[in-house]
Amino acid sequence: MEKTFDINALREILHQNTTQNTGKYTYREIDESQVCSELEDIFIISPQRLREICKVFVKEMEAGLKSDDCTLKMIPSFVTNRPTGKEVGTYLALDLGGTNFRVCEINLEGQSKVRLRAKKFTIPDDAKTADQTVLFDFLAESIAIFIKEYNINTDNEINLGFTFSFPVQQTALNEGTILLWNKGFNCANSIGKDVVSLLAEALARKQLKVNVVALVNDTVGTLMSHAYVDPGTCVGVILGTGTNAAYVESVDAIPKWKGGPVKSNEMIINSEWGAFDNERKVLPWSKYDEQQDQEGNNPGRQTFEKMISGMYLGEIVRLVCKDLIERKILFGGMSSTEMDTPGKFETAYMSRIERDHTSELTDTKMVLQEILKIPYVAPRDRRIVRRICELVAIRAARLAACGVAAVVTKMNRVDTGCTVAIDGSVYEHYPHFDNRMRDALHELFGMFSENVSLQLGKDGSGIGAAVIAALADK
Numbered sequence: 179m180e181k182t183f184d185i186n187a188l189r190e191i192l193h194q195n196t197t198q199n200t201g202k203y204t205y206r207e208i209d210e211s212q213v214c215s216e217l218e219d220i221f222i223i224s225p226q227r228l229r230e231i232c233k234v235f236v237k238e239m240e241a242g243l244k245s246d247d248c249t250l251k252m253i254p255s256f257v258t259n260r261p262t263g264k265e266v267g268t269y270l271a272l273d274l275g276g277t278n279f280r281v282c283e284i285n286l287e288g289q290s291k292v293r294l295r296a297k298k299f300t301i302p303d304d305a306k307t308a309d310q311t312v313l314f315d316f317l318a319e320s321i322a323i324f325i326k327e328y329n330i331n332t333d334n335e336i337n338l339g340f341t342f343s344f345p346v347q348q349t350a351l352n353e354g355t356i357l358l359w360n361k362g363f364n365c366a367n368s369i370g371k372d373v374v375s376l377l378a379e380a381l382a383r384k385q386l387k388v389n390v391v392a393l394v395n396d397t398v399g400t401l402m403s404h405a406y407v408d409p410g411t412c413v414g415v416i417l418g419t420g421t422n423a424a425y426v427e428s429v430d431a432i433p434k435w436k437g438g439p440v441k442s443n444e445m446i447i448n449s450e451w452g453a454f455d456n457e458r459k460v461l462p463w464s465k466y467d468e469q470q471d472q473e474g475n476n477p478g479r480q481t482f483e484k485m486i487s488g489m490y491l492g493e494i495v496r497l498v499c500k501d502l503i504e505r506k507i508l509f510g511g512m513s514s515t516e517m518d519t520p521g522k523f524e525t526a527y528m529s530r531i532e533r534d535h536t537s538e539l540t541d542t543k544m545v546l547q548e549i550l551k552i553p554y555v556a557p558r559d560r561r562i563v564r565r566i567c568e569l570v571a572i573r574a575a576r577l578a579a580c581g582v583a584a585v586v587t588k589m590n591r592v593d594t595g596c597t598v599a600i601d602g603s604v605y606e607h608y609p610h611f612d613n614r615m616r617d618a619l620h621e622l623f624g625m626f627s628e629n630v631s632l633q634l635g636k637d638g639s640g641i642g643a644a645v646i647a648a649l650a651d652k
C-alpha cells in the first residue's frame with residue numbers, strides 16, 4: 179500500500195477540477211456545490227415536514243399521558259405547585275447531568291433572589307459504567323468535600339434536592355426507580371432501584387447529615403427555577419449532553435395518574451422527549467444517524483435526542499466527513515486517527531467552526547489540521563466542513579423547536595403564550611441556535627410565535643432542586 183505522498187503534488191491535485199490519477203493517489207474533486215446540495219437534501223427539514231413532526235409529537239404526548247407503555251414516558255414529577263418567588267431558605271443541590279456534576283449551596287432569599295455557590299466535579303469514567311456503589315460513593319464523597327470546603331452548617335441536617343437527569347419512574351417526590359442509563363452512563367445493576375435510597379445509603383456510609391427531600395429531573399428544575407423569577411414559565415427544556423423537556427399539565431389531562439386529587443390540579447410532567455419517534459415514523463433519520471445509532475450506546479433508542487444534543491452532533495459531523503473522505507471527495511481522501519475515532523469531533527468544535535467568519539476560514543483550518551490532524555485542508559474543504567456543521571446544527575435547532583411547539587400546542591398556549599426556560603451548553607453556546615429555533619417556531623406558528631418566549635435558564639437544574647426542596651418543606 180502506497181502511503182507516502184508529496185504534499186505539494188497533493189496541493190496541486192486538490193486545486194485541479196478534474197479526476198486525477200497520479201499513480202500514487204486518486205482524487206476526485208467534485209464540485210463544491212454538488213457536494214453541499216447532496217448534504218442539503220439529507221439534512222434540510224421543510225416547513226411542511228416540521229408541521230407533520232409537530233402533529234405526531236402532540237399525539238405521542240397524549241398517548242404517553244394515558245399509558246406507561248408508550249414511546250414518550252410523560253412521567254408525573256410529583257411537583258404540583260409552582261413557586262411564588264417568596265420561598266426562602268438554604269438548601270443543597272446535586273446536579274448530575276451527564277457531562278458535568280455539581281454540588282451547590284443555594285440561598286433562596288425571597289423576592290425572586292437567589293444566591294448560589296457551586297463546585298464542579300469530574301466524574302471518573304470508570305464510575306460511569308461500574309457497580310452503582312462506585313458512582314454513588316463518588317457523589318457522597320463530593321458532597322463531603324463541598325461541605326468541608328464551603329463550611330456548610332449541617333448541625334440540624336440540611337435538606338438536599340437531587341437533580342438526576344436520567345429516565346426515572348418517579349413514585350414520590352423523593353423516590354424513583356432508574357429506568358435506563360444514557361449519555362455514556364451504564365451502571366447496569368442499578369436499573370429498577372430507587373435513586374434516592376442509593377444516594378441516602380452512600381451519604382449514611384459517610385455519616386453526612388444530609389436529607390434527600392426531592393428527586394428532580396433537570397427539566398423540571400429548569401422550569402421551577404425560572405418560575406421563581408418569571409411566573410409565566412410553563413416549560414423547561416434541556417439542550418446539553420442530552421435533550422428533554424418538562425411542562426405544566428392539568429391533572430385532568432393525565433388519565434394514567436392514580437395518585438388521587440391534586441389541590442392545584444397542576445402537575446409538572448417530565449416528557450422524556452429524547453425518545454420521541456423511536457419507531458422512526460416521522461423524523462428525517464439519515465444514513466449517518468443510523469450509523470451513529472448502531473455504533474453508539476442504546477441503539478434504537480433516544481432517536482430525537484440523537485439528532486439534537488451535544489453528545490451526538492459532533493459525531494454526526496464526523497461521520498459525514500468520514501463518508502466524504504472515503505469517497506475521496508474531502509481532504510484529498512486523507513483521514514487521520516482522530517477523524518477515524520468516534521467522539522473525537524466534539525460539538526464544541528462545530529461552534530468554533532460556525533463562529534469562524536474569516537474569509538479564509540483560518541480557525542476552521544486550525545481545528546481540522548491542529549486538533550483533528552488532517553494533513554492538508556484546502557479552502558474548499560473548510561467551506562464544505564463548515565456547511566456540514568451548519569446543516570447538522572440547523573436540523574437540531576429546528577427539531578428542538580418542533581418539540582417546544584408541540585408542548586406549547588399541547589398546553590393550549592399558542593394564543594395566550596408562555597415562557598420557555600432553556601438550559602444547557604448547546605443552547606447557551608452554540609452560535610445562532612436560538613435564532614434558528616425562533617425561525618422554526620415562526621414557520622410553525624406564524625405571528626403567534628411571538629407569544630412563545632425562549633429564555634436562557636442558567637443554573638436551573640441546581641436552583642430548581644432547591645426551589646422544589648423549599649416547596650416540599652412547606
Ligand code: ADP
Nearest residue numbers: 275276277278418419488489525529602603607
Ligand atoms: P450537562 O448536559 O451535563 O448538564 P451541558 O449542558 O454543559 O452539560 O452540556 C454539555 C454538552 O454540551 C456536551 O455534550 C458538549 O458537547 C456540548 N458543548 C459544550 N460546549 C459547547 C459549545 N461551546 N458549543 C456547543 N456545544 C457545546
Ligand code: MG
Nearest residue numbers: 275396418639
Ligand atoms: Mg445540565
